[in-house]
Amino acid sequence: MKKLTATPSRRKFIEKLAISGAAVAGFPNIITAKTPSPHFLKREKKFSVNDNIQVAVIGAGGMGTADGKTAATIPGAKIVAACDLYNGRLDAAKERWGKDIFTTRDYREILARPDIDAVIIGTPDHWHRQISVDAMQAGKGVYCEKPMVHSIGEGTAVVKAQRETGSTFQVGSQGMSSLGNEKAKELFEAGAIGELNYAEGFWARNSPTGAWQYAIPKDASPKTVDWDRYISNTTKRDFDALRFFRWRNYRDYGTGVSGDLFVHLFSSLHFIISSKGPDKIMSTGGLRYWKDGREVPDVLLGMFDYPEAEEHPPFNLSLRVNFVDGTSGTTYLRLVGSEGAMDVTWDDVYLRKNLVSDPMDAFLEAKGSEMEKAFGERKKMLPPKESHYQAQKGYKGAHYDHFSNFFYGVRNKKMVAEDAVFGYRAAAPALLCNDSYFDGKIVRWDPVNMVLK
Ligand SMILES: NC(=O)c1ccc[n+]([C@@H]2O[C@H](COP(=O)([O-])OP(=O)(O)OC[C@H]3O[C@@H](n4cnc5c(N)ncnc54)[C@H](O)[C@@H]3O)[C@@H](O)[C@H]2O)c1
Numbered sequence: 001m002k003k004l005t006a007t008p009s010r011r012k013f014i015e016k017l018a019i020s021g022a023a024v025a026g027f028p029n030i031i032t033a034k035t036p037s038p039h040f041l042k043r044e045k046k047f048s049v050n051d052n053i054q055v056a057v058i059g060a061g062g063m064g065t066a067d068g069k070t071a072a073t074i075p076g077a078k079i080v081a082a083c084d085l086y087n088g089r090l091d092a093a094k095e096r097w098g099k100d101i102f103t104t105r106d107y108r109e110i111l112a113r114p115d116i117d118a119v120i121i122g123t124p125d126h127w128h129r130q131i132s133v134d135a136m137q138a139g140k141g142v143y144c145e146k147p148m149v150h151s152i153g154e155g156t157a158v159v160k161a162q163r164e165t166g167s168t169f170q171v172g173s174q175g176m177s178s179l180g181n182e183k184a185k186e187l188f189e190a191g192a193i194g195e196l197n198y199a200e201g202f203w204a205r206n207s208p209t210g211a212w213q214y215a216i217p218k219d220a221s222p223k224t225v226d227w228d229r230y231i232s233n234t235t236k237r238d239f240d241a242l243r244f245f246r247w248r249n250y251r252d253y254g255t256g257v258s259g260d261l262f263v264h265l266f267s268s269l270h271f272i273i274s275s276k277g278p279d280k281i282m283s284t285g286g287l288r289y290w291k292d293g294r295e296v297p298d299v300l301l302g303m304f305d306y307p308e309a310e311e312h313p314p315f316n317l318s319l320r321v322n323f324v325d326g327t328s329g330t331t332y333l334r335l336v337g338s339e340g341a342m343d344v345t346w347d348d349v350y351l352r353k354n355l356v357s358d359p360m361d362a363f364l365e366a367k368g369s370e371m372e373k374a375f376g377e378r379k380k381m382l383p384p385k386e387s388h389y390q391a392q393k394g395y396k397g398a399h400y401d402h403f404s405n406f407f408y409g410v411r412n413k414k415m416v417a418e419d420a421v422f423g424y425r426a427a428a429p430a431l432l433c434n435d436s437y438f439d440g441k442i443v444r445w446d447p448v449n450m451v452l453k
Contacts, residue, residue, distance in 0.1 A: 052076050054080045054115055055077055055078065055118050055120060056079070056120070057081070057120045058084075058131055058135075060082045060093045060122065063172075064123070065092070065122070067399075068093075068120060070399045071120060071403050074400070076407070077407055080097075080101055080102065080116065081104075081110055082101060082103050084103075084105070085105055086217070086220075086224060086225050086244070088224065090103045090105075106229070107131055118140055118141035119141070120145075121142065121143065124247040124248075125147060125255045126252060126253045128150060129148075129150065132158050132169065133157055136162060136167040139165070141168040142168070143170050144172060144423070145171075146173045146263045146427070147255050147431065148420065148424055150255060155424035158423070162419060162421075169416075169420050170416045171418045172402070174398040175264055176270075177398055178346035178347065178398035179347065179401075180346045180347050180391065181271055184268075184342055185273075187342060192342070193335060193338075194337040194338035194339025196335060196336070197316070197338065198315055198318075199318075199333070199334060199335045200334050200336075201269070201319045202319070202320045202322075202330060202331060204322050204330045205329070206328035211290045211323040211324075212246055212248045214246055216245050222239045227244065231252075242293070248260060249292070249296060250294070251296065256297065256433075256434050256437075258300060258302060258319075258321070259427070262319050262429070262430040263426055263427055265319055266425075267418065269317070270422070270425060271418075272335065272344065274311040275309060275311060276447040276448055277429055277445065278304035278429050280304065280443070280444060281303075281433060281436055282436050285299045285300035285437060286298075287299075299320075299322050299324065300321045301320050302319040302320075302436075303317070304317040304319070332345065339354060340353040346398040348389060348390045350386065350387075350388050352385065353386070363381070405417065428450065429445065
């Protein structure tokens, strides 16, 4: 078998591991060794009455409600207010969280309340920047849904607001708080797939709701919907229920399939390999099937060049979304290296090795040469070719963990992993995919300084 030699970036990577204390000796046995998982999760077992966190949901639609429901299961957290622009959502919030909760159509009334410690922002994307900045300036902890911002130029304001206010700010790509992502990070850092050279991710759907054709409530009208407020920061138009309830299809409010779905894959990938992001972004695609007046493609392919960084070698990433996928329902993130590959989800990791024996394995090295010297060739002890790591039954999941991390940050006035800088670096290549697609160009991005080149 060809013995792999360490390339410069692999050498650098190994040196870095040695320096950082992640034992290089752990390499050979990474598949079987019972090494403890790094403790990214800061889940608190105890909290006092003073640690109670009063939370408001701003944008109490599908995800805002899911976020509020998960938040309410974390010990000490309570939903006390909701803001939305559609009456039906406010009525539903009262039904869910109690008729005494404070409700409003104006998020500034939420921010003005001293009894609210933290807000969840579950509005469409075109409101994320402004509400995030205003909420941090009002001294609230902020959990903002992904993508952090609606267009590339908006990220700086959120990063600045977080730096200036010191607020705990978390973007809602919950996958990166998951056991699956944490395990993948541990395996990657221990060199389980060798030298990373390629990654890919895929999102496939094949249904009307999967393709964003949500039901329009029967009572939708300018009376039940605060349309003027909804469009107050974008193009002025007459009331249009489709633009309100199916906002993802329109560029004034949504960020297309890349802002909706690629961004999750970027967040997980960047977390696992500690990356700041790609420097070259290209995308293509088309509107193939869901021709319902939408302004964005339903099939999108993105290609990304990641430059060499201290944390990883240079590599290529390929992402796809297909909303007309006859096989349907598949999503994955795969990291491919010189010695193996990992398929990563939020709950599990499949690790496949291509090496019959590991040249970095000190045991093999020692035993092989000892015996071979005396008796000639000797067969080797092989590591498993495939390992499947799975979260234990009863695992509460990424969403619960992400909120645990967020509330830990709010209680202890600490930054969390998916802060504004991380959120911007994950959103940027997704947003730039749209720029590449619509302008028909390759986009150059400086992921370190977070500016267009
Ligand atoms: N993390 C995830 O897995 C995940 C999943 C789905 C959606 N999301 C994100 O959550 C956000 C919301 O998506 P959704 O599917 O819940 O949409 P939705 O349409 O179901 O809900 C959005 C709600 O925001 C309200 N709204 C609009 N503008 C507002 C404003 N200025 N102030 C207050 N309320 C306002 C709307 O009335 C609506 O009820 C998006 O950014 C989306 O990308 C994240």
